[in-house]
Amino acid sequence: MRPRSLAEGYSGDTLRQVVRSPTGVLTVPGGERVVADRPNTQRAVGREPDEEQRERDIRIVPRTLERDAELVVVKAALDAVSGRSTTGAVIPSARRGGLLAFTGPAGAGKTTLLEEARRRAAERDCTGLVAKGGEQEQSLAFHVVRQLLQPLLASYSESERREVLGDWYGIVGPCVGLSPAAERAVPDPQGVRDGLDWVVTHVAVRRGPLVLVVDDAHWADAESLAWLTSFAARVEDLPVLVVVAYRPEELPDEARAFSDMVERNRVRPLDLAPLTPAAVADLMRETLGTGIDDDFCREAWLVTGGNPFETVELAAKVRDRYLTPSKENACALRDLAAETKGGGLVDRLEQLGTIAVRLAWAVAVLGSEATFSLAASLAALGPAEAADAADVLRAERILTYSIKPEFVHPLIATAVYRAIPPAVRVALHGKAAWDLVEAGESPAVAARHLLETQPEGDPWVAEQLREAAQEYVRRGAPDAARRCLGRALREPPPATLRAAVLHELGSPALLHDPAVTVNHLRAALQEPVLPSALRQSIVIRLGRALSHCDRLAEAAEVAMEEVRIATDSQVRLRMLMEHFMLSAFTSEDREAPVLSRRLSQLTQRLSGDSQTERYLYGLRAWDAMVRGEPVATALEFAERALGSGGMSWTDEQWGFEVPSLVALTFLYCDRPDRAEELYAGAIAEYEQQGWRGVHLSLGYSLLGYIRFWKGQLTDAEDFVRAGLQLGDRLGPAGTHAQWYAMASLIEILMARGETAAAQKLAVERRFGKPFPSAVTLPDAETVHGELLLARGMDKEAAEELTAVGSRLDLRGMRNPAWCPWLPHLALATRTTDAGRALDLAREALRRAERFGTATAVGKTLCALARLTDGPEGIALLQRAVSTLELAPSSYELAAPLVELGAALRRAGLLSQAAEPLHRGVDLAGQCGAGGVAARARDELVAAGLRPRRLEVVRHEPLSGAPLV
Structure with missing residues (x-):
């Protein structure tokens, strides 16, 4: 249904009633206006002004009076970012970017300062990118970003654009309006922000120093402001200067991060003070001549409050009204000043006639989308009427003389918009949306108008x-x-x-x-x-x-209910897959053993021809692994899940959870290289699709955990810290990813002998109860219990690990390879109940042997050896070393080698102790396990043996730590 136009919805008489001033104005059919006591208003509305009139009516930007301190800061920042001064002299210090922020109320001269900064930047051959927030465009996502980047990027050829945007073409292109969004996995907001960072940085390097100027940032759309906040906080290392201006009192609540960033900046926000009486007098004399009465100038300062915009406008009005600037006429200034804003401006607009009012309303509603043809259509005006109205509005310094209809100042735009009667404003927005769509604009452009309309069931x-x-x-x-x-x-x-x-x-x-x-x-x-x-x-x-609400059991039940009512076999199978998947991520489901049996029986009947069936194979592989079934069973189903084409990590309909479980199944089955290959592919896919939020955070954390399993502790720490940093910048949305990263990082730090650092991290991050009900990898509560054990808090560790065991055994999750709570509990109880400790360690060994990986068996043998004295303990350690020789982790071998050497030394077998101690110290150094290496050196000294020079080998990351 076509929205009704202004003319259709409101008669000419009604509009005339709306715009008529209570007294003193007569609007005549010929389009002329006559205002009592104002002879200069008796001219035709549509007459083209002569050159003299045009020169008077164009608003001249005032020079930057009393802004010397601010200009000094601008000069220093431009010198720093460009590496040279306005004279062309090279400044020897290295180029450095930065952020400048100018604040102040409307009309304080912020725009003038920004224009001066742009002029000076151009003198230094800096590339300038300019944007301006709009009061009516705040709901238009990336509106400010588009203004900044689209003109420059649009000037490139297609090949140049692709070179500049690089791999970000498909993500940043749609954001800045240079290419349509492809049918693909949608990028997350963080991915878009990272892409914008990359593109702006590339442009700065390619085009020389870059100066980004954003005016009226308090009206910037939330998406642009979020990017500007994150980018501006780290521009000091780039050849980029960001210059913003805003009204602090009008920043929205959601802009708190922006204001905090600006306050933390090296250069604090520069608040523009009002002009002094002397500066106001200078402006008045520049406009009206030198023969102005001092009292007249003083009154001008009083009525404008030293506001630069209001002062310039007041001087222009005095000139246009041919008012003599004398002491006797000073009393007229207050009324003249009132015409510049608010109600006074509205009264002045109403006196210009119905046609001018309608055009002004249309321009105010359209905002940055305004063209004269659109504004004329919206105002229900013909071309000639619109041209006449535009001339009047220009002559009155309401509209500028630019090609597009624009208000002289945002104060005027705001006053005009707010003066539109609510019912008329709603109708105008509805008509604007229709006209914009008819003109070929995207639905997103029209949507910001539809958001202002009332629901009508259309x-x-x-x-x-x-x-x-x-x-x-x-x-x-x-x-x-x-x-x-x-x-x-x-x-x-x-x-x-x-x-x-x-x-x-x-x-x-x-x-x-x-x-x-x-x-x-x-x-x-x-x-x-x-x-x-x-x-x-x-x-x-x-x-x-529901899973995001930590209501996993309810989520699983929703899927199960669909299984019960589904009549199509494929739908039922898919819902079963969802049910099993959701159940896999809760650690408190008492029905887990029953579900495992059902899953096992179901997968035996499947052929693997469909994606649903392959995902069920993946769930079966994970379930077999956590339950401790023979490793061959888990690996068989993991390979069948991947099939010949692998799995997608970014398919919204299927999720990334099952591919993750398959990759981790390979890890816990002593196939970390296969797991690393899969996770490297996942990270590449996330990067390509612009998924740089939770998914990428988990990807880096788990890739680090895989490196830990391979014995590359230094690289492992780097990757996990990167994952944690990625999770941190997401705020509350990254909480789940943070748990994964914290658990991995604490375990890695303990392995490196940095228990104090691990404890500090746990305290700072509140890593402790309550733990998530969803599964974390590694299990967070187990890691916390291990930390308590490392700190000598055996009793507390035993209590926590006992709770873990009760929770997991209830679910039938008995594999010590993925959650070693049982051997840790054995060590925690050795001082209070040695017999029970031995029983626990033997049970852990039994479970590990059932699973059958070298890592699981070797680690549980080590735990049992620590509880066993004498030759039997040495024999267990020798068996552990022999087993771990087959494991993929050099760290897991280094620790028992040192323990074996220490046990042999204590037994007086010094010659036999030398070889495992030397091997242990070498391996520990290579994998970055400083604690193990230090203990090995101490044991060598105690044995009277000379430690070999420690050789530390750092493994290169797969693709480098991420830039975050």
């Missing part, structure tokens, strides 16, 4: 908002997409589309508040008519949303 509105949401999702702007879908839901959409809108609101890409997402998806399931494919997708998304 299918066209609902569909446009849905399309806008899809566009925003593909650009990596989920918050904007969520706003559009929420508004579409309130329209409301037709009954046939309601479930689809609710389903889209439940997209993982839009996950913000999991509880709200759950409600949307449950509502979608209640819709009376649901196509089978849509219902299946809703259930899958609901299960994952």
